[in-house]
Amino acid sequence: MAFNFGAAAGAAAANPTGAFGGFGTTTTAPGSAFSFSAPANTGTTGLFGATQNKGFGFGTGFGGAGTGTGLGTGLGTGLGFGGFSTQQQQPTLGGLFSQPTQAPSQSNQLINTASALSAPILLGDERDAILAKWNQLQAFWGAGKGYFNSNIAPVEFTQENPFCRFKAVGYSCMPNNKDEDGLVVLVFNRKEVDIRNQQQQLVESLHKILGGNQTLAVNVEGVKTLPDDQTEVVIYVVERSPNGTSRRVPATTLYAHFEQINIKTVLQQLGVTLSMARTELSPAQIKQLLQNPPAGVDPIIWEQAKVDNPDPEKLIPVPMVGFKELLRRLKVQDQMTKQHQTRLDIISEDISELQKNQTTTMAKIAQYKRKLMDLSHRTLQVLIKQEIQRKSGYAIQADEEQLRVQLDTIQCELNAPTQFKGRLNELMSQIRMQNHFGAVRAEERYYIDADLLQEIKQHLKQQQEGLTHLISIIKDDLEDIKLIEHGLNESIPIRGGIFS
Numbered sequence: 001m002a003f004n005f006g007a008a009a010g011a012a013a014a015n016p017t018g019a020f021g022g023f024g025t026t027t028t029a030p031g032s033a034f035s036f037s038a039p040a041n042t043g044t045t046g047l048f049g050a051t052q053n054k055g056f057g058f059g060t061g062f063g064g065a066g067t068g069t070g071l072g073t074g075l076g077t078g079l080g081f082g083g084f085s086t087q088q089q090q091p092t093l094g095g096l097f098s099q100p101t102q103a104p105s106q107s108n109q110l111i112n113t114a115s116a117l118s119a120p121i122l123l124g125d126e127r128d129a130i131l132a133k134w135n136q137l138q139a140f141w142g143a144g145k146g147y148f149n150s151n152i153a154p155v156e157f158t159q160e161n162p163f164c165r166f167k168a169v170g171y172s173c174m175p176n177n178k179d180e181d182g183l184v185v186l187v188f189n190r191k192e193v194d195i196r197n198q199q200q201q202l203v204e205s206l207h208k209i210l211g212g213n214q215t216l217a218v219n220v221e222g223v224k225t226l227p228d229d230q231t232e233v234v235i236y237v238v239e240r241s242p243n244g245t246s247r248r249v250p251a252t253t254l255y256a257h258f259e260q261i262n263i264k265t266v267l268q269q270l271g272v273t274l275s276m277a278r279t280e281l282s283p284a285q286i287k288q289l290l291q292n293p294p295a296g297v298d299p300i301i302w303e304q305a306k307v308d309n310p311d312p313e314k315l316i317p318v319p320m321v322g323f324k325e326l327l328r329r330l331k332v333q334d335q336m337t338k339q340h341q342t343r344l345d346i347i348s349e350d351i352s353e354l355q356k357n358q359t360t361t362m363a364k365i366a367q368y369k370r371k372l373m374d375l376s377h378r379t380l381q382v383l384i385k386q387e388i389q390r391k392s393g394y395a396i397q398a399d400e401e402q403l404r405v406q407l408d409t410i411q412c413e414l415n416a417p418t419q420f421k422g423r424l425n426e427l428m429s430q431i432r433m434q435n436h437f438g439a440v441r442a443e444e445r446y447y448i449d450a451d452l453l454q455e456i457k458q459h460l461k462q463q464q465e466g467l468t469h470l471i472s473i474i475k476d477d478l479e480d481i482k483l484i485e486h487g488l489n490e491s492i493p494i495r496g497g498i499f500s
Helices: 093-098 104-118 127-141 192-197 199-209 251-258 261-269 283-291 299-307 322-391 398-415 420-443 450-499
Strands: 167-173 184-188 216-226 230-240 246-248 272-277 315-321
Touching (some): 104 127, 167 299, 230 251, 251 261, 251 272, 283 315, 299 315, 315 322
Antiparallel strands (some): 167 315, 230 246
């Protein structure tokens, strides 16, 4: 049996005349019988009901498409990787070696694919080699038709073919919810705001779908936003018995009821594009999934993916084919990042508020402590005055005399020079000296490095030498000026005598 990589539940068409206010009519193609799609699985209300920081879930339920019989388990939605199905698909290259007994149509399809990629005989000349390269390019891309013989229909290349290059293997978290938890996922083609605003109407509509039985109560476990304006709603139904006990309806039972043709039509009118039961996989199911590589994935790569699984107990390898799956992962990653950032902002605000409350509480506690001490002193003073008034006129009793003697002894010990009072005075003196030295040290805020101080001294020395040299020059000039003045004074009488 080949397990092929198929698609999850299909497209939805809006109808304004839906039974549920604000929700239109949608039509959903039945999911593949054995398929996966990946959900966003962060938080307790995620598709798997467990807090995860990474990984992508996988979904559309096990079991017959549209019947709800089969295994009846679903593994989530949101990041659909297509799926594995039991329908007959084109054989993979790995199947050529690992499964020697193939159906005739699969063998012919494989032979035709190999002929289109290696040796087409359409034109009979060198152009066939160019055609072979073109067919290889189409196979690598995963789209187009490969012509190889004029008498045989061309080969259709899809992304599931073993030669497609745009594929990889990732890991998704496995659900850990029990069937007894009764969790069923409903994916609505509506925004989260619309779902939350009309949540009560949704619960009433689902209760009507269940027959309006008063012993049944529909509960919403969580509401979560999905890419492309879709919303995931996790519900469970509680059944109450006449004797007062209650239990949750098993997830497989509720999922089977929702998969009935008439019920599914009504759900589509409410805007439901996909429904699945959130239950964990059995060891046999996990073993079957791991032993059969998906269509288009080489068995060697699949085995290596199983070896590289970082946590085989919680994660399972799933194929990623094409850019659509990559875009879907990117959308969900952006969405999860926004949700994480929003949650971090909320936590940050809560922490800030708690810090403010803590500061206020500590201040109040200190205030109450001071008030308590004040009240204690006042109470003690009142007791003392009351006791004095009560004992006025009475002689000192023996126990009071003993207390007086003890108090006098303690007072003498405290006042002794070498006892506590002297030590306290000495400690007070040391504290005052330390405070004085600390104040002095506090004033000396700056200091100069030794090298820098030496440079400053050298610079000041050069300045001093320059000033000394300048002063000497000025003195020499003054001497010259005096000599000139003296010569001028002596020459003036001589000239006067000549002219006279």
